[in-house]
Every structure is written in structure tokens, then in C-alpha cells.
Amino acid sequence: LAMSLWHYVSKTWARKGWEQWLSWAVRSRLDPVKEVAKTIKEHLWGILNAAVLKVSNGPAEGINSRIKMIKVRSRGFRNKKRFANAIYFHLGGLDLYPEGAAR
Structure with missing residues (x-):
């Protein structure tokens, strides 16, 4: 699932996919996964732009x-x-x- 999150063309679909993954990650019993989910949630706008625009630094x-x-x-x-x-x-x-x- 996580690898497919980078292949969206639409920002709307990308947001839905990432929010679905975040929902799973927050319910995880693994603290490191929860920390990653928190970081991703804080930077979701940039992640969505990177996924949809295919721009790299x-x-x-x-x-x-x-x-x-x-x-x-x-x-x-x-x-x-x-x-x-x-x-x-x-x-x-x-x-x-x-x-x-x-x-």
C-alpha cells in the first residue's frame, strides 16, 4: 500500500490514499509507526505536492x-x-x- 501512494495523478485521490494510510498507522500498536504518521500528517501538503507533481530536490x-x-x-x-x-x-x-x- 505505501509504495502505491506515490503513483497518484490527482491530489484529491492522493490525499484520500494518504489519509487512509494515516488512519491505519495511528491505530497501529507500534510507537515508531505512530511517530512517522504524526510527521507525515504535519507535512502532508508537501508530500502531496511531491507525489502529484513528481518534483524532487x-x-x-x-x-x-x-x-x-x-x-x-x-x-x-x-x-x-x-x-x-x-x-x-x-x-x-x-x-x-x-x-x-x-x-
């Missing part, structure tokens, strides 16, 4: 991870401008050898 998290790696490998920067330059250099997708440029 995965790409942003990937970029953040790469920026953190730049910071760790450098062991610090003198100022914010140099940090920004390093991010542009490593993540900017620039062609270091453009066609027609003298080598």
Missing part, C-alpha cells in the same frame, strides 16, 4: 554536495569571492579548451 542536493566537497578539499578560502570563483570553476561546465582558441 535531488538535483539541488547533488549540487550542494559537490559544493561541500569543494569546500572540504580546499581546506578553506580567504574570502567569499574566492569560494564563489572555485564553485564557478568546478561546477560551471566551462570548456577550458574552446575550439579556435590558441593553445
Whole structure:
């Protein structure tokens, strides 16, 4: 049941499915399941949007991870401008050898 909750196209049907699961989870005798249900209930609007719109923050998290790696490998920067330059250099997708440029 839980996996099928992510495949709804309509927000109305998604809400009904999640509320049905929440109803089951709250009646569960497992405290961790009840805690998860409470968290889901608090964030249901965002969960419904994610399920229906099929939008993920995965790409942003990937970029953040790469920026953190730049910071760790450098062991610090003198100022914010140099940090920004390093991010542009490593993540900017620039062609270091453009066609027609003298080598």
C-alpha cells in the first residue's frame, strides 16, 4: 500500500490514499509507526505536492554536495569571492579548451 501512494495523478485521490494510510498507522500498536504518521500528517501538503507533481530536490542536493566537497578539499578560502570563483570553476561546465582558441 505505501509504495502505491506515490503513483497518484490527482491530489484529491492522493490525499484520500494518504489519509487512509494515516488512519491505519495511528491505530497501529507500534510507537515508531505512530511517530512517522504524526510527521507525515504535519507535512502532508508537501508530500502531496511531491507525489502529484513528481518534483524532487535531488538535483539541488547533488549540487550542494559537490559544493561541500569543494569546500572540504580546499581546506578553506580567504574570502567569499574566492569560494564563489572555485564553485564557478568546478561546477560551471566551462570548456577550458574552446575550439579556435590558441593553445
